[in-house]
Amino acid sequence: MKRIKxxxxxxxxxxxxxxxxxGWVRTRRDSKGGFSFLEINDGSCMGNIQAIVDHTLNExxxxxxxxxxxxxxxxxxxxxxxxxxxxxxxxxxxxxEVYGTADAETYPLQKKRHSFEYLREIAHLRPRTxxxxxxxxxxxxxxxxxxxxxxxxxxxxxxxxxVTTSDCEGAGEMFQVTTLDMTNPPKVxxxxxxxxxxxxxxxxxxxxxxxxxxxxxxxxxxxYTFGPTFxxxxxxxxxxxxxxxxxxxxxxxxxxxxxxxxxEEFIKxxxxxxxxxxxxxxxxxxxxxxxxxxETLRHIVDNxxxxxxxxxxxxxxxxxxxxxxxxxxxxxxxxxxxxRYLSEKVFKxxxxxxxxxxxxxxxxxxxxxxxxxVRAMDVLLPKLGEIIGGSQREENYEILLKRLKDxxxxxxxxxxxxxxxxxxxxxxxxxxxxxxxxxxxxxxxENIRDVIPFPRTPKHARF
RNA sequence: UCCGGUGUGGCGCAAUGGUAGCGCAAUCGACUGUUAAUCGAUGUGUUAGAGGUUCGAAUCCUCUCACCGGAGCCA
Numbered sequence: 172m173k174r175i176k177x178x179x180x181x182x183x184x185x186x187x188x189x190x191x192x193x194g195w196v197r198t199r200r201d202s203k204g205g206f207s208f209l210e211i212n213d214g215s216c217m218g219n220i221q222a223i224v225d226h227t228l229n230e231x232x233x234x235x236x237x238x239x240x241x242x243x244x245x246x247x248x249x250x251x252x253x254x255x256x257x258x259x260x261x262x263x264x265x266x267x268e269v270y271g272t273a274d275a276e277t278y279p280l281q282k283k284r285h286s287f288e289y290l291r292e293i294a295h296l297r298p299r300t301x302x303x304x305x306x307x308x309x310x311x312x313x314x315x316x317x318x319x320x321x322x323x324x325x326x327x328x329x330x331x332x333x334v335t336t337s338d339c340e341g342a343g344e345m346f347q348v349t350t351l352d353m354t355n356p357p358k359v360x361x362x363x364x365x366x367x368x369x370x371x372x373x374x375x376x377x378x379x380x381x382x383x384x385x386x387x388x389x390x391x392x393x394x395y396t397f398g399p400t401f402x403x404x405x406x407x408x409x410x411x412x413x414x415x416x417x418x419x420x421x422x423x424x425x426x427x428x429x430x431x432x433x434x435e436e437f438i439k440x441x442x443x444x445x446x447x448x449x450x451x452x453x454x455x456x457x458x459x460x461x462x463x464x465x466e467t468l469r470h471i472v473d474n475x476x477x478x479x480x481x482x483x484x485x486x487x488x489x490x491x492x493x494x495x496x497x498x499x500x501x502x503x504x505x506x507x508x509x510x511r512y513l514s515e516k517v518f519k520x521x522x523x524x525x526x527x528x529x530x531x532x533x534x535x536x537x538x539x540x541x542x543x544x545v546r547a548m549d550v551l552l553p554k555l556g557e558i559i560g561g562s563q564r565e566e567n568y569e570i571l572l573k574r575l576k577d578x579x580x581x582x583x584x585x586x587x588x589x590x591x592x593x594x595x596x597x598x599x600x601x602x603x604x605x606x607x608x609x610x611x612x613x614x615x616x617e618n619i620r621d622v623i624p625f626p627r628t629p630k631h632a633r634f
Numbered sequence: 635u636c637c638g639g640u641g642u643g644g645c646g647c648a649a650u651g652g653u654a655g656c657g658c659a660a661u662c663g664a665c666u667g668u669u670a671a672u673c674g675a676u677g678u679g680u681u682a683g684a685g686g687u688u689c690g691a692a693u694c695c696u697c698u699c700a701c702c703g704g705a706g707c708c709a
Contacts, residue, residue, distance in 0.1 A: 200668045208668050221669080240659095255667045281645065281659045282670055288701065289645070343708065379709090404707055405635055417709065496705090507705075560709065605709030618702090630700095 172247065178215035183250065183260065192220060192262065193245045193270075195299060198282050199238060207231075209238065211246065214304050217451050221253065222246050222262040230267040240282055241273030241299070287621050294625065294634040302459070305452035306622055309445060310610045314397070316444040317418055317606075320437060321395045326420060329387050329394040331380030336372055337584070343402035345375035346413075376401035380419055381601060382535075382588055385564060388421035388599050389591050395420040397606075405629050409618040410556065412607060414627040421601035427537075427546040427563040430600035431523050434550055434559050435476045437604070438521070442468045445613055461615030467553075468613065470520065477518040480526045481505075481544065484513060491517075504531050507556060515553045522551050534578040535588075536562040537598075538570055548602070555612045561602025568592035 172191045180192065194213030201207045205226045210219040224231055224238075224246075238244065247266035253259060279293050280300065290297040297303045318328065334348050350369040351357065357364040365373040380396040387394045400417040420433065446453060446468055457465045479487070488499040488509055493516075497506045505524065514522045525548035529538060536545035550559035565571045571592055575582050582589060610622040620626035625634050 198670065200666095200671060202666060202668060203664085204667070206667085210669080223667085253667085255669070257669050276660055277644085279644075283645075283658060284670085285645065291701095400709080402708075406707060407635085408705085408707095409703080411708070415709070557709065603709060608709060
């Protein structure tokens with residue numbers, strides 16, 4: 172007989188059929204009436220199916236000791252209307268098989284709530300909890316929705332390299348990739364001789380696929396990347412990972428306004444998709460993780476983001492009576508406290524700050540006519556902060572070359588990037604969205620380590 | 635990396651210089667179409683590690699480690 176997933180099973184209204192379910196026992200309650208109640212979960216959805224196992228069933232007497240919280244079982248039986256409260260349907264077992272036992276005295280997951288800190292120490296078992304099941308289902312749905320959003324709009328999904336030689340862009344410290352003998356590397360003039368390394372030059376893990384994305388946007392018009400990204404920053408916060416996933420669309424013929432329009436539409440689309448397609452899991456987050464999450468997401472979907480220039484933002488901050496730790500002056504980067512004040516207290520919704528001072532932003536961002544600001548934008552969410560950073564790219568060869576030099580970067584290393592401006596250059600824009608921050612925001616989970624299956628942070632790469 | 639906090643049975647926590655305890659889980663039993671069942675009984679500790687102060691340290695001091703929160707860097 173073919174196994175049926177519990178998600179399908181719970182959608183059925185008619186009983187009396189013979190079915191087969193397989194899954195992990197969440198809890199077992201015995202009745203001296205001569206039967207046991209088993210709650211089975213297979214991860215296909217939040218809900219469990221209750222199975223009634225009569226103690227006269229042959230297998231039960233043999234397997235009784237083996238059926239504990241955490242064990243894995245297969246149950247044949249009839250789907251019937253439940254006599255008890257709390258569930259409509261249940262399975263009257265006719266046959267039982269135990270695939271794997273879980274010794275109750277040593278199984279680390281108990282029938283109670285655990286702290287997320289503890290669950291991180293048992294990252295191989297935490298997906299068997301309600302919270303992590305829900306997080307990973309929502310994460311998967313968001314990934315699907317991301318592809319759907321861009322695919323519907325004719326964007327080409329582009330895979331940019333993970334191992335790269337562009338030791339550049341200033342996005343962050345990089346992880347080096349090498350096959351050289353670390354205890355005795357070959358040297359020339361006292362320096363490591365990368366000519367003898369695997370790729371014949373120094374290579375690292377990518378910090379962004381943007382520059383490569385621009386290559387393809389200036390050929391296919393609209394592309395997006397969605398893949399892993401690596402930053403060797405010693406960041407120890409609830410919003411940073413050393414290995415995370417990033418979505419980076421890059422579009423020819425888009426100016427900064429088009430870029431902001433796309434970013435806003437994108438975020439709203441994703442939130443609406445999850446509200447519609449993960450309602451059960453979202454209901455769980457609303458009850459157990461953040462009581463305002465559904466309201467917050469709906470509010471964002473239904474309202475326009477507030478767009479203001481960096482100069483306006485500075486002005487508003489200077490007008491406010493709020494006591495900031497960092498003083499506010501035109502030309503300084505906005506601090507987390509400033510961003511939060513604007514999105515949480517002033518506008519109470521997502522904001523997009525754009526036209527930042529040239530001096531605090533990257534070399535590739537397009538210089539405005541005023542000569543002192545660039546067409547950069549950040550999407551800031553209440554509580555979470557920056558979720559998207561983007562810009563219109565500088566398409567003028569001479570200006571780009573000057574900005575490279577002003578940033579103390581070697582134009583030689585960017586020869587192909589400059590070539591894009593020598594041959595058929597075009598106005599173009601793009602942005603990057605941190606996937607885990609999105610999952611964090613959507614689920615209401617407080618720590619980014621709990622929205623990725625295997626978090627990598629400084630001094631932590633176990634599992 | 636900086637600032638602050640925490641570290642005590644399997645898990646969550648208490649004990650404010652004087653006998654290390656509670657809840658949950660586990661084990662055994664009772665009871666029941668049960669719902670994170672309920673009731674009773676039982677076992678569980680190098681108080682993160684090292685050193686110091688003291689008649690006496692989970693508690694005070696020093697160092698190390700781990701984790702958490704905030705900041706910076708960013709997505």
